Amino acid sequence: MVKAKEYTCIGCPIGCPLQLVHKGSKITEISGNECDRGAKYAKQEFTDPRRELSTTMEIVGARWRRLPVKVTGPVEKGRVLEAARRIHTVHVTAPVKIGQVLIKDFLGQKGIDVVACRTMEAIV
Template identity: 50%
Template sequence: MLEKRRLTCIGCPMSCPLELVIIDGEIREITGNDCKRGEAYARQEYTAPCRMVSTTIACNSGLWPRLPVKTVTAVPKAEVMAVARALHTLEIEAPVQIGQVILDDIAGTGIAVIACRSLPSAPNSK
């Protein structure tokens, strides 16, 4: 069975319009992409769509009360909300270093979460 599917690549701001030709559930042709990221995105999006999750967690006695964090790789799209909810229960003490692993496995996905910035302690906190 022949099926055509249109997607928009989210690999970069170009937002290439992709067209997939699928025969019996298998991708036979991908057109519209300007670079190879588009092809990889199309395959991933058709077979197992996933997204990066970035949010913030509470940071005690830091320069700011929130620390931005992200998943090191994209998580399955269906798990995005569960991952965000699990992250929102976390707390950390300042200081924090950029790239520091906050959690090895978020919400049973096997994916680690890291700090997106260094956060020094607030000047007036001990």
């Protein structure tokens, strides 16, 4: 049976309304996109949806108690909550430099790390 799904492209501020037509797992048509990025986005959302993840991590010995962090690659949509919880169970100790790898190969994904989004000096 032919079905359709609708997405809004997040590739740029235009936000094109996308329609993806599929028969089971086979994509038969993608429309509504003004450029190729929209088609690529709809295909990704249909086959393997992922989300960028930025959150905070506990930091000890710094002026503030939470350090902004991000995951360097998109996380499977179904694992975003697990990913956030995992980050919230660990802490780092100051000083931390922006870009510093805090968790390597996060969730078993080689080359995907959790990194610091800002520098925090140690307080004395």
